[in-house]
Amino acid sequence: MRFTSTRGQAPAVGAARAVLDGLAPDGGLYVPERIEPLDVESLLDAPWAEVATAVMAPYLTGEGGLPADGLREAVEAAAARFETEEVVPLTVLGEADGTIGLLELFHGPTHAFKDVALTLLPHLVTLARTAEGQQGTTLVLTATSGDTGKAALEGFKDVPDTEVVVLYPTEGVSFMQKQQMRTQAGGNVHVLGIHGDFDDAQRAVKALFADAGARERLTGRGYAVSSANSINLGRLLPQVVYYVTGYAALRRAGVVAAGEPVDVVVPTGNFGNLLAATWARAAGVPLGTAVCATNENRVLADFFATGTYDARRGLVRTDSPSMDILVSSNLERFLHDTSGRDSDRVRAAMAQLADERVFDWGALPGEPADLPEGADASRHRVVA
DSSP: OOOEESOSSSOOHHHHHHHHOOOHHHHHOOEEESSOOOOGOOOOOGOHHHHHHHHHHHHBBSSSSBHHHHHHHHHHHHHHHHSSSSSSSEEEEOOOTEEEEEEEEOTTSSSSTTTHTTTTTTHHHHHHHHHHTTTSSSEEEEEEESSHHHHHHHHTTTTTTEEEEEEEESSOOHHHHHHHHHHHHOOEEEEEEEEOOOOHHHHHHHHHHHHHHHHHHHHHEEEEEEETTTSSHHHHHHHHHHHHHHHHHHHHHHSSSOOOOOOEEOOOOOSSSHHHHHHHHHOOOEEEEEEEEEEEEEEEHHHHHHHHEESSSSSOOOOOOGGGSSSTTHHHHHHHHHHHHHHHHHHHHHHHHHHHHHOOOOOOOOOOOOOOOOOOOEEEEEEO
């Protein structure tokens, strides 16, 4: 499969190049040319590795992609680092009416949900390097608001021909997250604290990707730049998998019938996890309402309530630092998807956001979710 930029001014590329580059040359994010239909019913009793391979193979293998056998081996190697065979088990709470299923995304080596993708991404990068014949060293440059940093450092530690650099806000992550990153073992891991917040760190990473001169200088020194943030397609696709396995677990538990929609509520910062849910739904997983749950920073909640994305506000530091984000990168992919792939409109909106910290998108699909009495509907908005 080929991948195009959300901003429409970069050539289409294969999966290997998309994984290695992270960000498209025009500053946009790579998206698949289409979402492949998935036979969910055939995967209800399948183990994680089989489901993950079935979900990702249509995108990552084939012309310009990774070898199919290499992908399966990579999935199995990543899964082996988890505490449970299910990788992401599901716990069911309550009775049949109003049942809540909790996806346990904390069984990986760093106990962050990012482990699902970041135990696999180093293998994908290695396979992509081979497929593209890339020489030298891959410099994995990553911004973090907390858990991505540790998961990236752990995932890429001591991977041959790879250096990983993580930028984090010195006052914008928890004490535990900071200690996890600063004490990470590995001969190829580097951690840089910055004065600012996650948006400053993310802006610095994106600026380097967009700076042709800087990348040329790095190339001259033997470095090719990639990313472990969710701007990288290799971070997103593995997250689609657990929406499939979560639905399958509900089916096996007898909680839902075939084709019965399941609503999902996703704590959201950079929007990658919720975007993965919308891709899973587009592939055929019977997901109903997708709720964007935010903290006090609520820039996404306000956007879905009003149609105006306004980052002209001070960042509130909360007890959920991984959600303390004002510029959510993966919203760009969502807008591209829901606008009929209107890259001109997306490019204009992102340019305005970069210059003015605000853009008006207008009407959005979806309706407010059913919430408890007294709840603030603008903080929990349906993503259609």
